Amino acid sequence: xxxxxxxxxxxxxxxxxxxxxxxxxxxxxxxxxxxxxxxxxxxxxxxxxxxxxxxxxxxxxxxxxxxxxxxxxxxxxxxxxxxxxxxxxxxxxxxxxxxxxxxxxxxxxxxxxxxxxxxxxxxxxxxxxxxxxxxxxxxxxxxxxxxxxxxxxxxxxxxxxxxxxxxxxxxxxxxxxxxxxxxxxxxxxxxxxxxxxxxxxxxxxxxxxxxxxxxxxxxxxxxxxxxxxxxxxxxxxxxxxxxxxxxxxxxxxxxxxxxxxxxxxxxxxxxxxxxxxxxxxxxxxxxxxxxxxxxxxxxxxxxxxxxxxxxxxxxxxxxxxxxxxxxxxxxxxxxxxxxxxxxxxxxxxxxxxxxxxxxxxxxxxxxxxxxxxxxxxxxxxxxxxxxxxxxxxxx
Numbered sequence: 178x179x180x181x182x183x184x185x186x187x188x189x190x191x192x193x194x195x196x197x198x199x200x201x202x203x204x205x206x207x208x209x210x211x212x213x214x215x216x217x218x219x220x221x222x223x224x225x226x227x228x229x230x231x232x233x234x235x236x237x238x239x240x241x242x243x244x245x246x247x248x249x250x251x252x253x254x255x256x257x258x259x260x261x262x263x264x265x266x267x268x269x270x271x272x273x274x275x276x277x278x279x280x281x282x283x284x285x286x287x288x289x290x291x292x293x294x295x296x297x298x299x300x301x302x303x304x305x306x307x308x309x310x311x312x313x314x315x316x317x318x319x320x321x322x323x324x325x326x327x328x329x330x331x332x333x334x335x336x337x338x339x340x341x342x343x344x345x346x347x348x349x350x351x352x353x354x355x356x357x358x359x360x361x362x363x364x365x366x367x368x369x370x371x372x373x374x375x376x377x378x379x380x381x382x383x384x385x386x387x388x389x390x391x392x393x394x395x396x397x398x399x400x401x402x403x404x405x406x407x408x409x410x411x412x413x414x415x416x417x418x419x420x421x422x423x424x425x426x427x428x429x430x431x432x433x434x435x436x437x438x439x440x441x442x443x444x445x446x447x448x449x450x451x452x453x454x455x456x457x458x459x460x461x462x463x464x465x466x467x468x469x470x471x472x473x474x475x476x477x478x479x480x481x482x483x484x485x486x487x488x489x490x491x492x493x494x495x496x497x498x499x500x501x502x503x504x505x506x507x508x509x510x511x512x513x514x515x516x517x518x519x520x521x522x523x524x525x526x527x528x529x530x531x532x533x534x535x536x537x538x539x540x541x542x543x544x545x546x547x548x549x550x551x552x553x554x555x556x557x558x559x560x561x562x563x564x565x566x567x568x569x570x571x572x
Contacts, residue, residue, distance in 0.1 A: 182306035184313055188363050192301050193320045195358035199260060199297065200324030201331075202351040203290060205344055206270070208329040208407045208422075209336045210279070215408075217341075220276055225526055229404050231280045233519030235287030240515060241381055243295040244508025248501060252300050253364045259292030260359060264352030270345045291511075298507040300364055302495060308441075310495065315437030315488030322429040322484060325403060330422040333407060382509040384563040385497050388556045392490060392513035393520070394548035395453065398460055398541035399483060400521015409534045415469050424473040428480025436485040440492055446557050448489040453549035456482030460542035464535040496564045 207229075214220040214228060246255060266289065269282045298317075305313030335344045381389070406421050432452075439448050459478035466472040491510045498506035521541070528537040 182308055184306060184309050184316070188304050189301075189313070189317075191358055191361050192297075192304060193317055195355050195362070196297055196301070196317060197320035197324050198351050198355035198358060199263075199293060200321045201328040202264065202267075202348045202355060204325050204328035204403075205332040205335075205348045205351070207325075207332075207403055208419075209332050209341065209344055210283075211404060211408060212333075212336065213341050214276070214279070218274075218276065221530070224276065225404075227523065227526070228276060228279050228283060229526075230519045230523040232283040232287030232290065233515050233522065235284040236291040236515040237512060237519065239288045239291035240295060240508045240512040241505075243292045244299075244504040244506075246292070247296050247299045247504030247507070252296055252303065252504075253359070253362060256293065256296035256300055256362075257356065257359055259289050259296055260352070260356050263289035263293050264349060264356060267345055267349045267352065271342055291515075294511055295504060295508045297359075298491075298511065299504045300362065302503050302507065303364060304362075309437075311440035311445075311488060311492040312437030314491050314495070315433050315440070318487050318491065319430060319433035319484070322433070322480075322487065323426050327422060327426050329403065329406070330419040333419040381512070382494060382498055382502065382506050384559075385494055385506075385509060387559050388490075388493060389509055389513045391548055391551045391556045392510075393517040394544050394551065395456070395486070396514050396517025397521040397524070397544045398456060398479075398517075399514075400518035400523075401525040401537050401541045402479065402521075404522050405525055405529065405534065405537070408529075410472065412534055413467060413472065415472060420469065420473055421476040424476040425480040428477040428482075429484035432481045432484030433488065437488050440489050445489055445492060445560075448485055449493075449552060449557075450549065452482045452484075452486035452489065453545055453552065454482075455479075456486065456545045457542050457549065458482075460538050460545065464538035464542065493560055497560065499565065 210228065211225045214225050220228075243259075263286065266282070266286050269278075269285075273279050273282055301317045302310070302314065305317070331347075332344055335347060402425075403422075407419070410419075410421060436448055436452075456479055459475050459480075459482055462471065462478060463475035466475055491507075494506040494510040495503065524540075525537050528540060
């Protein structure tokens, strides 16, 4: 029996730790900015979506260029520079008092969040053994998704107890710890090579573009979830809507521990189809939630689905890219996530204003279901046709 290469070495543990701290730092503000804008600045809910989506717009412009930079530059150095600037921008939130200021600040923050996440994902792929790629990607990404779920729970407690500025200080502290952790990551030497000519396929992984569009439909649902969860829970009269994030995190963690291994064994398409089916069920249940138990159970189901989907989808892109385009593959995957996420934030705000929260989550379920059909009848075939021959088989 062939022995697998070790995954949980010192290098991978440090990379996962820095990833978690970085994501926590960013996601501390995600659920609290809507509350701050509506409670303190008196902004309408439809305008909240504009503020939230401004950083996504910045990432959409920046992600593809970030992938190119990662492929032609020392990856760890780019990671450190991008993360350091990203953390320093938090000081601007202490002085933010108008909607325009927030929009500009979130836009600039989005630029360096894009550089940071593309470089961190690519560094992780570089240090993960090829035979355990999907498992490693899944576990590395688990720390991002854990932060996306746990940090908002912590953020709501800090915001309601000691205020928004203390929350910003907490985000800065976590960011500084993340920078310190990244400095200890050891990345293998990449010999200098001739800089490739600038072309469109250095920014977007063209063979995977139909899958990119498919992913946008699916991640629309995620964009309606995290930013509006606190407002939705409050509208239902739930005293502590932050509990949703803990159950979401639990679903993500449990599924991540299993899904990567399933994909590495060749069951990539099974994992994606299962994930999307579960997400649909979760959003329908979430739209019907009237009590805390159903609210939390729905979050767990959604978390299980997305926890399975994210690493499987990133593996799709990586398996369709040559080694010198791993940065491009990572940026394409993350750009699709950003676009769907941003549309969910922006569209969600208008759907809530015109109809209700429950309507928004029915729309989210419908979008994911459409994405499931497209994956079954189109994306799966494209992947099998375009994946690199040296990559793992799928069944």
